[in-house]
Amino acid sequence: MDADAIARAKALLHSANWSDKAWGAYFSAGLRSEELNDALIEELRLAAPLRYSSGGGEEALVQSLLDALIQSGKVVPTDALLPFAQQRRPEALILLARDTGNEETLLDLRKEKLNEEEWLLVSNLLFHMRSSRFFASILQEKTITHAFEIYDADGIEGGVGGGSGGGGGAYRDSVLQFPKGFPPVGKYQLLTYPQAGDVVAAEGPKTVYYRRTVMAGPIFWGNPGSELQPEMRLMEYMVAIGGPYARGIFQQADIFRWQGAGQAESLMKARLQAQVEGIKGFIKIAEEGGWSGASGVSLRITPVVHDNRRDTHEALPTVAAVEFTLE
Numbered sequence: 203m204d205a206d207a208i209a210r211a212k213a214l215l216h217s218a219n220w221s222d223k224a225w226g227a228y229f230s231a232g233l234r235s236e237e238l239n240d241a242l243i244e245e246l247r248l249a250a251p252l253r254y255s256s257g258g259g260e261e262a263l264v265q266s267l268l269d270a271l272i273q274s275g276k277v278v279p280t281d282a283l284l285p286f287a288q289q290r291r292p293e294a295l296i297l298l299a300r301d302t303g304n305e306e307t308l309l310d311l312r313k314e315k316l317n318e319e320e321w322l323l324v325s326n327l328l329f330h331m332r333s334s335r336f337f338a339s340i341l342q343e344k345t346i347t348h349a350f351e352i353y354d355a356d357g358i359e360g361g362v363g364g365g366s367g368g369g370g371g372a373y374r375d376s377v378l379q380f381p382k383g384f385p386p387v388g389k390y391q392l393l394t395y396p397q398a399g400d401v402v403a404a405e406g407p408k409t410v411y412y413r414r415t416v417m418a419g420p421i422f423w424g425n426p427g428s429e430l431q432p433e434m435r436l437m438e439y440m441v442a443i444g445g446p447y448a449r450g451i452f453q454q455a456d457i458f459r460w461q462g463a464g465q466a467e468s469l470m471k472a473r474l475q476a477q478v479e480g481i482k483g484f485i486k487i488a489e490e491g492g493w494s495g496a497s498g499v500s501l502r503i504t505p506v507v508h509d510n511r512r513d514t515h516e517a518l519p520t521v522a523a524v525e526f527t528l529e
Contacts (some may be wrong), residue, residue: 204233207229207233208233208235208237208238210229211226211229211230211233211235211238212226212230212237212238212241213226214226214229215227215230215238215241215242215245216241216245220259220260220262220263221259221262221381221383221384223245223263223266223267224259224262224263224266224267224384224385224387225384225385226241226245227242227245227263227266227267227269227270227385228266228270228385228386228387230242230270230274231269231270231273231274234274234275238274239271239274239276242267242270242271242274242276243271243276243278243279243282245267246267246268246271246278246282246283246286247282249263249264249267250285250286252264253285253286253288253289253290254289258380258381259380259381259384261380262380262381262384262387263384264286264290265290265293265380265387265388265389265417266384266385266387268286268290268293268294268297269293269387269388269389269390269414271297272293272296272297272388272390272414273388275300276300277300277301278297278300278301280298280301280304280307283297283298284307287311291316291320292320292390292391292392292412293390295311295320295323295324295392295403296390296392296403296412298311298327299323299327299403299404302331305328305331305333305335308324308327308328308333309328309333309335309336309339311324312324312325312328312336312339316430317427317428317429317430318394318427318428318429318430318431318435319392319393319394319410319427319428320392320427321430321432321435322394322404322406322408322410322435323392323403323404323410325340325406325435325439326404326405326406326407326408326409326410327404329406329407329439329442330404330405330406332492332493333495334493334494334495335495336495337443337488337493337494337495337496338495338496338499340436340439340440341496341499341501341528342499342500342501343432343436344433344436344437344440344452345433345452345504346452346453346477346481346501346502346503346504347452347453347454347503347504347505347506348453348454348455348456348470348473348474348477348503348504348505348506349453349454349455349456349505349506349507349508350455350456350457350458350470350473350505350506350507350508350521351455351456351457351458351508351510352458352459352460352466352507352508352509352510352511352518353457353458353459353460353510353511354459354460354510354511354512354513355459355460355461356459379417380417386416386417386418387416387417388414388415388416388417389414389415389417390412390413390414390415391412391413391415391427392410392411392412392427393410393411393412393413394408394409394410394411394428396411396413397413399413400412400413401413401414406439406442407435407438407439407441407442408435408438437449437452437453440452440484443488443491443493444484444487444488444491445487447483447484447487448484450480451477451480451481451483451484452481454473454477454480456469456470456473460511460516462516463516463517463518463519464519466518466519467519467521470505470507470519470521471521474503474505474521474524475524477503477524478503478524478526481501481528482528485528496528497528497529498527498528499527499528500525500526500527500528501525501526501527501528502523502524502525503523503524503525504523505521505522505523505524507521
């Protein structure tokens, strides 16, 4: 390894000039020296007060350091990354993904307002850790329902109604450019639909990738990520943990003909109790697969009744939600 090149990069990193520091980071990324990697981490810690900078040399310096550390393959201490977890979230999460001992940090980050790609990256890391608290969290977060479609006794007409909606946040692209005199710097985005050259950030039921865009001049930049679809994503983790069996356990539906309020109430209560037993069966499968953390978690099944009868003179029974605690 070129000792002179390492010494030059290190001297630039320790310069008082932000442009020199950025060039030191740029050269360090290519040299892949353990000594330089440690120096990059030291400079990242010193740059923490610049974390809220937007534009100018301060932002260029911070981005240069994060870019160099990502390219180095270095595991960066969590405490050095946390100051940048808000304003430089893609870069911070890419680096956090290399550390297998940061469960507490990931659990805290997962509670913050994240876009879908960020939420998936954090959740994928906890999934691979088989985090018991992650398992408990997704059980509590998952909406559990049981839909009852009730028709007249003389036959079922029509179909089960339903609808879905979705949306995305609008944003404007902005021109991003660092000052002259700074090196080409990589800026990162997280995505779930990769193209050639994208890199895996965290594998999971829905794998997250990252893309590096080199800022050698002004670029259009506006990537807030996708809107989180928690119910769909939570179900993907349930299936990954307990198999396809999970899909029919957490959202069930029954269709039956009306034979009086007493019969309807009895049937709905029986089906809700059967769903409770099904969920307990899912938990057993999960535990056999090495997943703990469910004991003591309280769950709630919400019945949703759709009255499709033509003759509605007899009122539907009121069936309460079922609440239970896992053992």
